[in-house]
Amino acid sequence: MAKKKSDExxxxxxxxxxxxxxxxxxxxxxxxxxxxxxxxxxxxxxLNNTVDDKKLRNRKKDSEK
Structure with a gap:
């Protein structure tokens, strides 16, 4: 008899x-x-408002220059 998983x-x-x-x-x-x-x-x-995108972090710095 198979055990029933309790994690399901x-x-x-x-x-x-x-x-x-x-x-x-x-x-x-x-x-x-x-x-x-x-x-x-x-x-x-x-997602745009709440999640920080690592790939776009440097773009903000570049656009300020």
Whole structure:
């Protein structure tokens, strides 16, 4: 008899997300298409405002010169 893993998440349990992305849900349908509850533009603007991009750090310094 196989053991049941206790680490498995129940399907009803929602992951923790940032308060600005509350209600965000992403699924892949049977055709392999990604379905999201938010528009990609809203997600991109959130990432631009909150995530520091290491590759773009030097561009700010170069543009000031």
């Amino acid at each position: 998440k129940s399907p009803a349990e929602n992951p923790r997300v940032h308060k600005d992305l509350n209600g965000f849900d992403i699924k892949i349908n049977s055709f392999g298409e990604i379905q999201m509850s938010f528009e990609i533009d809203k997600i991109n603007s959130f």
